[in-house]
Amino acid sequence: MTVVQIKDLTKRFGETTALQGIDLEIEPGEFVSLIGPSGCGKSTLLRIIGDLIEPTSGSSTVNGKPARQARIDRDYGIVFQDAVLYDWRTVAKNIALPLELARWDRRRRAAKVREMVDLVELTGFENHYPWQLSGGMQQRVSIARALSFDPALLLMDEPFGALDEMTRERMNMELLRIWEASGSTVVFVTHSISEAAFLSTRVVVMSPRPGRISGVISIDLPQPRTATTREEPHFFELVTEVREALHLGHDMERTPA
């Protein structure tokens, strides 16, 4: 069944049209990146999928259910640009938060937290507080928290935007490993062309004013992706393709209507 289905979706904030005529379908197991210039509505689209805000018109479903129902059923986990950890909770307790809210019992919670801590390789830091962690470690906690209740869908809004290039590439590898291990579907917002090309099975290029989809590029690089993937000629071809699609979207904006 289609995981995300968006039909003729529009979102207006007063005068600004943040999104217009969006159609998008995402199949199970896909890794879809949303890329586009600042202000083209990537975050807005992600937040509509997660029912954190409502569209002005059109529809958005997750797992065949209206977005609101999917949220209530906890069908997705979300990761923001900054980790948004609760300062007063330890790493373990932060990861356990959604499980507490889903009323898991203590023993099941502890077992799941241990599994998640291993997955994001934070063993030994369970009892640390967020402010005792580096930015990359905090972001891993927030990914573990989003994955802890096994959501079918993972929504990520520039999760590595604040990290340096090296950490970012390492986190990319970890994310791919987690994605393969968990078998979930990912919608990933990014500003980085190479990050989008490296991670995704499909890149959705967006253009601004009004925010719309200006191109979709299939990334047919073999799985699993490795460090050498970034050095392959086909990778560069795909990066160029994404870049050109981005510029095309930009030019479309320039041409008078």
Next chain:
Amino acid sequence: MSAIALERPRARAVAVRRAVARATLFLLVLAGLWGLWEGYRWLWMREHWSWPFLVDDTSMPHLHKIFAALWAHARPGDVGPRLITILVKAAAFTAKEAAVGFALGAVLGFALGVVLAHFRVLQRGFLPWVVASQTVPILVVAPMVVVWLNPKLPTRFQDWGAVAVIAAYLTFFPVTINTIRGLQSADRRALELMRSYAAGNWRILWKLRVPAALPYIFAALKVSATASVVGAIIGELPSSIQDGLGGQIINYSQYYTTQPTGLWATNVIAAALGISFFLVVLIAERIVVRRAPENVA
């Protein structure tokens, strides 16, 4: 892990050094204040300055005389209890009133804050009245509370129960104001996260808003802790309770011209009581609020 294990003895050494530094600083400040008092006294007496007030053994007794008075027997002659015994007993009595008042005020203040933060309409309607309640001088409110409340109280709470209510009256206000502010301080994104988990209002309150508000609430509790002691002492006056510090203050102000050290000694004990209330809140904060040190209000 091993890095953390290695850090531990060093961390302990740092903690010890920090504690020693803090104790030294406290003693230095104490000595400085002592010196200021005695220096001021000496200068004003030598020059016979009368502004802002004439300094003599009545208006500013030697500090060591005040502390000596604490150890001396309260009545002339070497019989009867020492002053400090009497004052500590009085302080214990006042402490009971203040503690009950503080607890009452803190709980009511918090509850009111939660309700007002949750219902904006109520906040707009009620907050001005909450503020107004604090502009009425406590000296006006105290006798009324005693007169209204005392006849209705069961014998166990007679008199001191009314005083506790007066202390609560001074306690709740800062707690309410800071609870409202603190509950609204929760990060917007953290709230979205809660929404993504489909958490209800009640659980958002306890899992996010209240923990986020704790530094604010503790800041208020520190103010309230000392205010509740002042409230209890003032509350004792109109209810003509003799067993507390308020009674002792009335008593020794009558003898001030002949025996000024008595009132000063009472002041010292009252201040010590206020400080210990403050410290209890401080320690509770250390235990309860788990935050980056710089984020603790």
